[in-house]
Amino acid sequence: MRQALWFLLTIACTVVSAQIAWTPIFLDASSQVDLWTQSSTGCACPGDGGEDCACCVRDGACPCGDVTPTRCAQCGLEQYCSSMCNITIDSRILKNKSGKTFGQIKSPSIEGPGACSYFLQPDAGQRVEIQLYRLVSAGRFNGSSCVGGWLQLSGASAVRNVDGVAETRLCGENERYTPPVVLFADHGASTLDFRITEKTVRSQFLAFFSFTSLSNTQGMGFHPRGGSRIPHTDCDWLYQDVSCRGSGSCVLASPGYPGLYPPHRRCRYLFATNSVHTRVKIIFTSVLLPEDHCTSDYLTLRAGSSPSAPLLATICSEKSATLEYPGPNLLLEFNSGPLVPPYNYNGFIAKLEFLERLESSVPPPTIVAASPPLAALTHLTRHADRTAGMDNTVVTNEISHNKVNGRIGCGASVRSYGAGGVRSGHFDTRSTPWRSQCTIHLLGAPTDVVQVSLFNYNLRLQSCRSHIEILEGFHEFIGRGEKGNRSERGDRALLRVCGPSVREARDPSGRFLIRQAVTSKGANLTILVRRATSQSIDEEEFVDGAFAFHDEQHDGTVSPDATCATTHYGLAALRHGGVSAPSHHHIFWNIEERLLCTHLFMPAINQSVTIEIQRLDRMWSAEPPGTAPVGSMGCRTACGDAGCECRAATPLHYHDHIALVASDGTHLSCLCGDFQAAWLPVVVRSWTSVRLEYSVAHYTYASRGFDYAAAYSFNDDALCGQRTYTTHSGEISSRNVSVTGTLNEFFYQQCTWVLDSNVERQLFIDITSEQDKSCGSWNITLHEWSGIAAHNTGLAAAAGELLYTFCARHKNHTYTLPWRLNTVVIRLVALSRQQPLYMIRWRSQVVRANTRLGPPTPAPAAAATASQLENLSSEICLSVFVIQLLVRINVIVD
Template sequence: MEAQVCCYFISLLVFLLQWVIPGISQVSWTPIYVDGNSQVDLWTQEAKGCRCPFDSSRQDCACCVRDGGCHCGRDSPNRCSQCGLEQHCSNMCNITIDSRNLVARSGKTFGQIKSPSLEGPGFCWYLLQPDTGQRVEIQVYRLVSVGRFNGSSCEGGFLQLVDGAEPRPRPGDSQICGSNERYAPPVVLFADRGSATLLFHIAESTLRSQFLAYFSFTPSSSVQGVGFQARGGRRIEHTECDWLYQDFSCREPGSCVLASPGYPGLYPPNRQCKYLIATSSIHTQVHIIFTALLLPYNHCGTDYIAIYQGSTPSSQLLTTLCANRKTQLQYSGPNLLLEFSSGPPVPPYDYNGFLASLEFVEKSLSTESSNVLPVKTTDPGVMMDGTSAPRHATSKAGCEVLYSGNDTRSGHFNSRSLSWKPSCSMTFLGRPTDIVHVSLFNYMLRAPSCQSVVEIYDGPAEEGVKPSKRICSPLTKHARDPSGRFLEQQTFVSSDNILMLVLRRLGPPTSSTESDTEFLNGAFLFHDEHVDGTLQPDTLCDVDYYGLSSPLEGQISNPGTQHLFWNIEGALRCSQRFIPAANQSVTITVSTLARLSPDPHCHTQCGDGGCHCVANLLPLSQMDHLLLVTDSGQAVSCLCGDFQQQWLPVSLRSWSPLKVVYSVAHYSWNMKGFVFKAAYTFNNDAACGHTTITHPAGEIISKNISSASMTLNYYFHQECIWLLDSKIERQLTVELATHQNRPCTAWNVSVHEYEENRSDGVGQLLHTFCPRDRSKEYSLPWKMNTVLLRLQAMTRTLPQYAIRWNSQIVRANTRVSGPTTSPGHNAGTSTVICAIWTCISIVLQTVVAK
């Protein structure tokens, strides 16, 4: 007994020293101290010498601690217990400890659990019910014959704290075990989701299994290191330990705090907890201050903190922390992911995870043109790489700023960087061939009844000119929703090269805090429609190039690098459409393809019919790829997955409109997707198109436009249409001749009925000529005066052919034999028709003679 008392006091001394000298250990727990005169246990001052409550004539019962101690009664005359738990003196097993009842009886929110000596196998549970604003804390000091640790988990028995009132073990949560363990400091466990149950489980035969622990109903708001309560973040539903922290919820100092599960107690093993830190402005930096970090030594491979520049663990890794390496870090957004990983438990369980605070800091701003982008331009005043002595936007007196397209082509704006004035204006002035594309990320207008406004002008904000859009107070817009997802962009596009934003405010902020200031921020892009194509309405990045108005040749590259894409996250799909004129073709040559993810679900196959994406298990839309597609939706070339660089360049020449579709399955500003570069050329060759021919007979000879510079993966895509039209009745015969022995899938010429209601005129299919036919005729039915011939080709070898047609014309009442039958008629039918026609001719001649 004396040894046990000594052990109690040594443990008490250790945690008192820890509390008085915080540097002795980072493990924190609630100091439990009742009376310095207690000699036997926490509630018993003396084993004998006091009056017995059940028999006033006796003076040989235990003396109890005055502050919260009560006698155990006749069954244990020499022991005291905590008031409210005295009925469990002889057998402290399967009990409920209620915080309110305990405070009412003993005035304490803490106590001691000393289990009975079990002969295994055995099981006891202890249900702890906290009051509002409290967390359950367990401090384990002693284990006797409670299982053993096998290197990765406990076997034979354990002590475990689980959430909820159901006494059911949870193998994935922390379990403590040992044959004969004394813990100094104690093993500390916390539960933060209401009621919690301490489980004492012995699964094997033992002579004596026992544990000693203290419990505490600890205030969540305690400032003594044990009352951690996550602040500023939101727990992600349906996850064990994932959180979201956003800048607009953490504007005040100290308003955002995050920690490992159960901090400052033992964290659960084998967990990956993700803390997504999201900003709503490009100007916001994230400052992470680790105020406490204590992970198992020499276990950096399993227990660590990893920080990624992005929203997933596949994003760029910025740094890794382990052991007790406390630090301060600062990174930019828009997304940072802090991942806390824990491995198997490590005795003696003297680690407790991490505690960190977040600060979202606005960068000091001059109007930046960061990430200067290569600019395609014909302006002699700007160098071709777009790096012409970058000048910042011009700030005038007060709160006016001018962004010039000659200085920067893309950037961000923020009214907070300007001096406060009731009216602020931001003018975007592009080159003569520019349009201005603006996206509003965040704004806050606090004044009532439209007394503060944001006005958007398509052109200069001159007197008498009304804004094209007016945003009225009170209204707040964040770039993200409460779940952390970016909201749909609010964009505006000018019709010419000037766009203006005007922020009019009712009055100055009522306090000096940033959260009280009305503001506006976003991104802009100067888009040169002559060089970069015509931007399509209501799109972010879809453009058209016209053969008659665009440069005859130029370069294109992947979108997504301009600041306008900062708040785009998820699937990104941009198209660049090339529309040759009637006498033109367009050639697109992909010369560079980099960072295309080697997706196992997609690979590229290049053959005579072009390069194609072969997808398995997942649809193509869920994988990164570059697609060349016709207006009708026919994919004529596709690159994805393990595309080999030595296959480049890949060229495609087409005589019909063609779209280059850039698709990134999971785009973000930090992970911008793959890189591609291509050249385009509009060729004036008049080799293919839509032609109407009225001659009754004629010939079409293919043009030879091949050149020696064509590479292995150079393809031709043709969709040529000839409409053979005649106003007189005729029987038409069409003949195709070629020396090429190619499959019908490489190229073919089909004969169709003319469908006036269709845009391309292609009606019912009548016949198909294949190259392997070499030479073949087809005669159409009598009086089918208008037909349509269509050439379709997708091949490395340019089709070589000759198409000839002639018409048999018969004037009324002079024809003595029927028209040539169509190929579907058999010989018997032809004989019958011939006989009928002869009879009709004889009858007509008889009538005429009479």
């Protein structure tokens, strides 16, 4: 069939399938033979050979000559008239010789097996385009791939599969494509491979090629706008709001758009916002995916930057769609399966808009605190009332009127207490009318401290005439004057930022910057911003960020140097309390990585602490691609006599988990994965400090990790204190403590006792136990005194070289220590479902020549046993007795 008919059919189908687009390649006349031959005869042959030669198209065609007198070819390719196989097509050469950057490829008829290749070299600013119309005896599709033969277009940097072959392949036994199958290659020079691997009679294809300009106004030269390609990825892109200011400034599409996209791809498009108020709007102007293949070819949108983030939407068969969600991060993922005939799809194209929208329907979450004592409330109200009328601000008992739909601005006074008190929120000086002096007061209850994080700011005046100060306490500023001079204020400033200075929440790669945060020492904080007396849109001075009130009485003493860490001291904290996940803290808005929150419980001397994990949600894994072994199920929990353990093939920080960790780093209990609710509660009672770790593998402000609830109590008991005994005899015994009786209750002890004497003595230590437990459950060890000062490092650090080890299964044992070993350290280490039961007795006698069991000796070697030492002492004593006897005999003889 003539090329003219194929082209007319193509034009007709363009109206039906408007989403398929390709470069128009016009013919000279509708009745011509092919793209370059107007008629096969009727023109004069070269060298006065008559008029039996082909008539060539007027513009860009050259006769093939004596080899094929009835055909013409594109000038620059006329030497390939008889066999267009294994050739190079260079855009610059064609442009110089024919004036065209498009042409035709008609492969020779191949009797398979066989192959032809076509190397296409575009000029700068061009992409390679292939329009396939005809395919004869070129393999077949077996449901997942092409076998027996194929046609494929691959770039110089094409992704390879495990067999080392480019994955984009088309095949068919006898196919006419109307409209054509369109392929684009965007990575410079490309190769079109036609390969037949089985026996055939005639294998052939017909296609147009075009070196398409990237500035093509009809969209064939499409390339993404406004984004940046993520290095070392095949098709991942980053789009930030700072790069997408104007309408239509950011456009994204599937690879190779508007042509057929490559198979077996997972392309990710990350949309990142710098402001807490920015929403992301994705307008899909065209979505064309293969029908009935929603399990392999689809789009997903997730609330976060991780593929494991919560799913917001899925698109598979829609022709167009519009999605709008808040930041800070959204991840659009395009998945493609195998190329499925008839190849009449081309992916998607979308516009991206970042909208500064007031969240009137979604106010910030509030946590109502217990009302403070009346005196404190009156004191705070008096301070706030004095600000009424200043800067046209009206202060209420909850929050000032200078709060616009959740955006707290200049002149606001925010309180954490009372009926409408808020525990955290966002502030933005752009949400209220311009004023050169801007103050925001954060007023907490007496037990509160205030945390503030700065996300973005712009200060443009020189010499610190524009500045931001975060001040301890409640500060009033009347008009242009100040109560207190600048030096006094500077002394109380927790943070001062001088202009000119600019900060954005993210770096150019889209990662959040390290937080710039402060924590107050008292309950009140003032944010002061001084700036120019007037503003312009391009030079607006502002600051935005987040705040949170932290109740140190209930939630522990906050650590100002850590993102999320508190300490509960046994003598200062509540005797009984609870902790939970920090899921609604606005100051975590700019965290998009692992979130580690810790509660450190430090019992005092003669105290223990009990921590009970009462409620726990399902936890997830966020393992990076390629790290998890085949068949890995993430992280799972196994509980035994020595606590609960998290078991995973990859490092634990890749998995959501909650852990109780001893001061030496020992995991007393660790829970991860799909933990069974029937196993709760998990209880650990410890006589030393314990850290509760809440770890979210990939935290996002949208998903906010998993939830949990735990209770704690500090108990008065002297079971395991660090003590020094100077008596020559005595005993230490375990005492029964109350138990909860739950399945997973564990006791953790690290007890240290020192037996100290200032005279020479022989020391005997007798240890007994009625339990039958392994050494791993609990053991008692005897050590030399190391000589380290106990008041600096604690008695545990004074334990020197190991002398003996007692395990419960030994039942009873008496240890004789070397003579003149006047100071001995006894240590108990236990982690078991049962409380260790033991009795330690010691006795000693002052050493005289006729009573000592050995000479002054160092600690025994590690290989020496107690019986060997006792035999050695007996032999020495016998020798001393013989010497004394001989001396007496000599005296008598004399």
